[in-house]
Amino acid sequence: MNRGRVTSIIIISTFLLLLIIISSLLLISTHNNNSHKITPQTLTVYKESSLLPYDGNTTVFEGVPSHFYVIPVKTGFFILNITTAIVVPPSVYHCLLLVTTSGPMNLASRQLCSCQGCVYAINITNGEVVWFNRLNNQIMTQPIVVNCIVIVGLGNNVFQNCHVRGTGYNAIIALNATDGKVLWEYKTLGEDMPTPVFYNGKIIEANGNGQVFALNLSGGVCWSDNITSYVSMSSPLLVDGIVYFGSANPYIFWAVNASNGNILWYVNFSSTHTSLGGLDDASPAYCKGIVVSAYTIKSCTTIQEVLFAVNATTGKILWCINEGYAGVPPNLESPPPLIYDGVVYHDSPVGLLYAVNLATGKVLWTFHTGFTVDNPEIYEGNVIIQNASGYLFVISSQGSLLKGLQTPVMPGAGNMLITCNSLILVGVNGIIDALPLYCLT
Numbered sequence: 001m002n003r004g005r006v007t008s009i010i011i012i013s014t015f016l017l018l019l020i021i022i023s024s025l026l027l028i029s030t031h032n033n034n035s036h037k038i039t040p041q042t043l044t045v046y047k048e049s050s051l052l053p054y055d056g057n058t059t060v061f062e063g064v065p066s067h068f069y070v071i072p073v074k075t076g077f078f079i080l081n082i083t084t085a086i087v088v089p090p091s092v093y094h095c096l097l098l099v100t101t102s103g104p105m106n107l108a109s110r111q112l113c114s115c116q117g118c119v120y121a122i123n124i125t126n127g128e129v130v131w132f133n134r135l136n137n138q139i140m141t142q143p144i145v146v147n148c149i150v151i152v153g154l155g156n157n158v159f160q161n162c163h164v165r166g167t168g169y170n171a172i173i174a175l176n177a178t179d180g181k182v183l184w185e186y187k188t189l190g191e192d193m194p195t196p197v198f199y200n201g202k203i204i205e206a207n208g209n210g211q212v213f214a215l216n217l218s219g220g221v222c223w224s225d226n227i228t229s230y231v232s233m234s235s236p237l238l239v240d241g242i243v244y245f246g247s248a249n250p251y252i253f254w255a256v257n258a259s260n261g262n263i264l265w266y267v268n269f270s271s272t273h274t275s276l277g278g279l280d281d282a283s284p285a286y287c288k289g290i291v292v293s294a295y296t297i298k299s300c301t302t303i304q305e306v307l308f309a310v311n312a313t314t315g316k317i318l319w320c321i322n323e324g325y326a327g328v329p330p331n332l333e334s335p336p337p338l339i340y341d342g343v344v345y346h347d348s349p350v351g352l353l354y355a356v357n358l359a360t361g362k363v364l365w366t367f368h369t370g371f372t373v374d375n376p377e378i379y380e381g382n383v384i385i386q387n388a389s390g391y392l393f394v395i396s397s398q399g400s401l402l403k404g405l406q407t408p409v410m411p412g413a414g415n416m417l418i419t420c421n422s423l424i425l426v427g428v429n430g431i432i433d434a435l436p437l438y439c440l441t
Contacts, residue, residue: 276298
């Protein structure tokens with residue numbers, strides 16, 4: 001073969017590769033412009049060999065009470081665009097990445113455009129959709145998975161009246177993890193947006209019509225309490241048979257016995273502040289007898305973000321930190337905190353990542369990220385966080401920037417997922433990115 005022909009082949013091959021890359025970018029760009037397509041589109045795939053199934057259960061939001069979300073499984077590397085908003089982290093069961101969606105989002109206003117959600121089961125090897133099931137309202141719960149049963153909640157943030165939040169069809173729904181078929185439904189008056197917990201045979205939820213209740217794995221009611229205070233996105237935290245969460249109107253932080261629903265203690269923040277928010281959004285974290293969460297003090301045009309810690313046994317407030325001021329965000333006001341190695345990490349619409357000593361409440365350092373609605377993750381002792389535009393920061397445990405990169409994923413109100421070989425990012429622009437961990441170093 002002559003040299004000229006070889007050169008021509010190289011040029012043509014390079015041109016075709018560029019076309020593939022440009023086509024992928026256009027797919028992302030089209031979705032960022034709020035395309036309402038439903039058909040998933042795999043953009044790139046790299047299959048990892050020797051993948052083993054993960055058959056552990058997911059029983060609480062972000063896997064563990066500290067929100068340090070790691071699953072010991074290997075994945076392939078892929079980017080998938082499912083074109084509708086992913087608000088919360090995925091779960092893994094067997095060889096499936098389980099993802100919930102809330103319909104298309106207007107990315108300029110960050111408002112959801114419809115009341116239809118979907119559960120996707122995606123092959124973690126190659127990013128292909130194995131099954132999906134469309135349901136009759138938005139889904140803002142991370143899938144809880146117990147012995148091949150997937151539990152999700154349906155609901156939206158539209159008020160029926162001042163005491164009931166969530167219009168349309170609100171329910172806790174169980175699906176078969178193998179094929180996505182609905183096993184049973186438990187209908188509720190208000191939204192079921194917080195991710196439930198599973199404890200001792202019970203699915204426990206706090207919801208939009210001011211109830212905390214427990215169901216068995218067949219959908220039967222075990223117990224139910226009326227707390228007359230609705231919960232938005234504050235996914236219940238489960239520790240030693242106690243569930244902790246925040247609610248609104250009035251703004252109360254609760255500790256409830258998971259076995260029988262008895263209220264153990266509560267802190268009424270509305271008794272000290274006249275205009276609040278965020279407490280019903282923040283999903284609390286726990287470590288070493290301390291529960292950490294957040295709320296906001298509101299004015300006409302701004303919020304003041306407050307991070308606080310309470311004694312898990314008594315509810316005594318141990319410390320509070322004013323994290324600064326921001327404009328009132330369109331939806332979630334207080335993202336979840338992360339606790340790792342005795343340090344609380346928390347970011348918010350204020351746009352500052354705080355590192356705080358868990359025991360004393362002393363601020364160790366801050367780092368400017370810009371507007372954020374998700375919570376951090378830890379990899380090799382470093383802090384990883386995305387801001388709302390999808391820019392990813394890798395920050396040392398002392399607060400210095402190690403690396404930054406732009407991702408195609410605009411995160412929602414939850415954590416990214418670390419596996420043995422990948423960082424899985426999910427976004428309100430519908431993109432799932434299984435990124436190799438070596439990209440973080």
